[in-house]
Amino acid sequence: MITKTNKPHQKHAQLARPNLGDFGRNELAILGAPCNVIRSLAERWLKLLDGKWKVAYADADHKNDSPSNDLLEGASLQFTDKISHKRIDFRQKNVTHLSNRILFNNEDLVLINGNHFIGKKQIVIIHPDKPLNEKLDKLTDVALILLSEHARIPEFMEAHLPDIKNVPVLALQDEARIISFLTIFLNESVAPLSGLVLAGGKSTRMLADKGSIAYHGMTQRAYMVEMLGRFCGHVYLSDNTKTGFETIEDTFIGLGPFGGILSAMQSNPNAAWLTVACDLPYLTADTLDYLVKHRNPSKLATAFLDSDSKFPEPLITIWEPRAYPVMLQFLAQGYSCPRKVLINSDIELLTAPDVSEFRNANTPEERDEALRFFKSENHSF
Structure with missing residues (x-):
């Protein structure tokens, strides 16, 4: 009698996979502040980046705190989860509606509203109007911490992030250093x-x-x-x-x-x-x-x-x-x-x-x- 070898079934080829998040290759999810604050920050940073990089913005609609329907000035692509439907606004031509990764493939960086979506890396805002104690599971790879006025890093966050001393901390209003951080982040993300x-x-x-x-x-x-x-x-x-x-x-x-x-x-x-x-x-x-x-x-x-x-x-x-x-x-x-x-x-x-x-x-x-x-x-x- 011939018996079959007990080999595990392999459905797909073993392919090397690119390092992608849910939206793109480089992602920074901004969370820890109200959504209107996050949108305003993204809008301000896009202007200060001065068009050198193609930067997209991803957000979700809200019943009481709905962002403007306009495409953020300086954003080359904007994705909005409108709850009942999805909406994409973009300035670039010939974008195909295949998936988030295909859609955002041309972007150097995707700034994400981290209150609604998960990003590979995170920018955490310490803000009195948005406590973080229920969002610790989203803090998987914190790249930057921003402190609003008079704010301090809470103890529960220090306990959750064992390497927090290695994470840069800036004032939320220190735009020059924030833009410097984003520029360095993008330059260091260039593929070998x-x-x-x-x-x-x-x-x-x-x-x-x-x-x-x-x-x-x-x-x-x-x-x-x-x-x-x-x-x-x-x-x-x-x-x-x-x-x-x-x-x-x-x-x-x-x-x-x-x-x-x-x-x-x-x-x-x-x-x-x-x-x-x-x-x-x-x-x-x-x-x-x-x-x-x-x-x-x-x-x-x-x-x-x-x-x-x-x-x-x-x-x-x-x-x-x-x-x-x-x-x-x-x-x-x-x-x-x-x-x-x-x-x-x-x-x-x-x-x-x-x-x-x-x-x-x-x-x-x-x-x-x-x-x-x-x-x-x-x-x-």
Whole structure:
């Protein structure tokens, strides 16, 4: 008789998950004061942040203390739970009504009314009109404590938060320091940069492995990995062959570079990915340095205009974590072109210092031309 092994049933694939709250990647729930005070604070802070960041506001309607129906000045998106229905106000275009996380995907920070919603991190206001003793379960990761006039941190809160001495405490009216805290919080939330060398092509036109060609005294794979390593904490090859380098196997089969980028994002959805094609022998570290220094983490991606100055160049690009769900949406609609994603998204578009570096080598003739160029004593590299 054959018996079945008692293995636990696994319904879903074991995927790495991004660090998200209920609304977005960065959340600060404000609680401890009446809702009208929280709304007024959010409105004031949005003005003082001066439009540098895209900040959303989430709130709920109230029977007796209803906030204004107007979109807060400075907010790029506003979500209101109207009890009987949900309402979304926003200034940005082409937002799809899929879910909170998709809806807030473009936001750098979500300020939340913590009296009604839970946030990953919290700003706690010590206010006489709103005691906190019944809301301690919401204080899971306090980032900042604000004291209203004459207020002190209650003993029950000190007992609930063992690391409270490490939490900054500011006066509720000290707007300069509050804005400084928010700015530092946002800057520290910028995703770390990982590198991906797109080397998984079949080299059909070259009739040989493009990654093994030695333009610079080492294989092109090794050269690109070394160059990206100057700017990234970790560098991987998008290559299913065994090359001795750290690789990310293509899990989105048959999609070319699009699949390689998605595979990297799937492996680590909390990193930003600097992706570079392997067949760019003329590309220099100076150009990558320019790209990294002009990175805009508030956008979906940072990319160069191509050599014709018509479209974004998708294979020398920094993709932010928010690009992952967007690319999956494009894939769901039947598109697997990274350039199409860039053209139809909010990106930082740069003019490269030298577009001649974007020349690739896909044929034996182009390979030989590049080899002659780098052997010449007169080239400018």
